[in-house]
Amino acid sequence: MLYAQTTPAEKRVAFRAGLASGELLRFPGAFNPLSARLIEKKGFDGVYISGAVLSADLGLPDIGLTTLTEVAGRAKQIARMTELPAIVDADTGFGEPMNVARTVQEMEDAGLAGMHIEDQINPKRCGHLDGKQVVDSDTAIKRIRAAVDARRDPNFLIMARTDIAAVDGLDAAIDRAKRLVDAGADAIFPEAMRSLEEFAAMRAAVDVPLLANMTEFGKSELFTVEQLQGIGMNMVIWPVSMLRLAMGATARGLDSLTDAGTLEPLLGEMQHRADLYELIDYEGYNHFDSGVFNFTVTK
Template identity: 35%
Template sequence: MHSLKARLSQPGLVSAPGVFDMISAKIADGMGFDALYMTGYGAVASYLGLPDAGLATYTDMVGRAGAMAQGSKTPLIADGDTGYGGLLNVQHTVRGYERAGVAGIQLEDQEVPKKCGHTPGRRVVPTEEMVKKIRVAVETRDSDEFLIVARTDARTTLGIDEAMRRVEAYDKAGADVLFLESPESEEEMARIGRSFDKPLVANMVEGGRTPILSRAQLEELGFSLAIFPASGFLAAAAALREVYGTIAGKGSTDEIQETLYPFSEFSKLMGFQEVWDFERKHAD
């Protein structure tokens, strides 16, 4: 596994697909990405069938993050929400995510319970409270290869100027990667890009508050990392609705078999080839 920290210091945008379960993680892992992004929205939806509204616990999420990190060769950035509480919780969360094999943790400045960053009604904690969380996260990690991604959700409720001030404070507190959530125009994104020297995150949520830009546009604006948290689960939901609709309407998949992922290839994706090889080796 290559160093994500080193990759982000190099030119060129890192595009990280959102993974939300082990199927999505394994598919993405074989496609040559420099990083994967464990989406909190998608992981909570997939695992619990609940909205991303602060309902998942640290235990819920560190288990998902560990399974994805250990089941993939590609560095994984994982959503750590607010750190699941106060400063001691942040310390516990950072230790747990790092031990789980995650390459970086995203921490945000929302009040508890948090909400998805492209939904309304988000409230943020005072800047100094988040600064303390970042400092604790930085001093807690065992290796500086484990990245602290600091996100502010202040833009939607408090405006772009306050969000920029917060990002500057989180930069000074020692965050490795800076994430101003949900800017609402290309002009705002340009302002973010020219204001900071550290790697910057662009959150590309289809149907969200931020314009979806091309790789070339994001690079020109100064972003180092583009995450696509919703793309995978939105695509999966569309495909499931299509095939389940066929079953419901026609009672069979006989007319759409060629559109499905081949069962033999899926079995190999899940590791059955290793099972078969093991059984042959140890057969009586």
Template identity: 40%
Template sequence: MNKSLNSRLRQELHVGAGLIVPGVANALAARIAEQAGHRVVMVSGAAIANSYLGMPDIGLVSVSELVDHVAAVREAVGIPIFADADTGFGNALNVRRTIRQLESAGANGIMIEDQTSPKRCGHFDGKSVVPTAEMVGKIKAAVDARQDDDLFVLARTDARAVEGFEAAIERAAAYRDAGADGLFIEAPLTCEELLSIPRMCPGVHFCNMVVGGKTPLLPRDELATSGFAAIGYANAGLQAAMLAMQKMMRHLHENGSIEGAENQVLMFQERQAALDTARYRELEMRYA
């Protein structure tokens, strides 16, 4: 199954595809994304840090926690999964082990970035990056470590905030030449920068639309026309869920009941349908 999904992911990711890739924090979010019609999801490191740890995205998630989340998502959905592996959890040798673990857990694509460790959210200030040669070594290690050549290695650079836009383009080209299947220049600051990336550095490009972040939010058609293969919304679902939870918790605290806010929750039967409860009941009847 993993091999066929690896191939399927590669078929989805071509120049100009403009595929929307929502970020998910857990298996529940992945189920909801799949049910909404999305064809690929990304297990977001930031989303895990925020939802599982209740902490900001500053490199606190461990590789074992990420692997466990990817495995749970793999069991929950039948679509390709990207795993956000941050900096690879160490040097090039650590990257090899990280790739093997995530591939075994069910990831079909894996993203690694060139920040120093501990990393920061791509839209935070105060980032720093490793030398280009060090990241090139990590990419080569990732490519060599994969058990299936169709596993998609996505190389991200955060150099825009540190070394400037031109340097970020140069790094992306170096990472492509090192064997990365896809490229992601994080946090360009203007529409002109964002839209010029696929032209300035030919390849299979990913971009990230962060609501409230540093990059302008552009529609899918415009991004696809400029050449982007995938358009990530790494934390839009999580941000929506957090807002909904804040509203409900405040309502309960202030009113002492849910009265007046019933339309803000998924009804019991709808919740069970989203969780595929009927299938588990069938299995229970089969084996009980």
């Protein structure tokens, strides 16, 4: 009932153990707290909270318009609804190194298991669009050092995302990743890798956990879990996928209302009321107030 029983500290310990297990951790992107609970119910390893999804949730493009307060607040709402560890996209840290330091502590307080900070300039843009610009190595390193110095829980994961491959190529990305690890990054997120071979080259270059981004309609091929496991990747995210599916279904529903005047043809595609009530543990609230759940929902 209400929120998760697993504490943020316990989630962070479990997340660290998962990363050290040698297994590929699967983190679908949640677009709201309820979808995070469904991700858990379906047996995944964790929940990813995408900056692009949080921007889209506000009707905004993913160009750095969201604030630390907005992202931390929504991330807290999502993370507290699941027993799984959740990691959040913190963009460029919402400012200079001191802002990055504050971001880390806000995300710790929000109950996240970790976050990633990227090396794009401000304002940033989606990692799979052309025309990106990255900061110099010194600035990128200062962001990571500020993050590492600011955290209070040593198990809170500081991941460094680098977008430099799309700007200066794979060799530059490998060099940048090594520098970020030396600066204290616990894990590396090499954005917009174009092939399995590029992921493999990054894997061979650094010893820390690596994240693969399997976003649709981007620069990367959509590799399977088995392919990514085979080259030693530690995490895979599908950051916007669940939102895309939900919005696609919503568009089809609206079209049905326009064309047929009813949603009856789409009932089979809907989550049933009984499944929704089970997911939100409606019956569990009955332990506190028998008047809340005093009915039966049949399929």
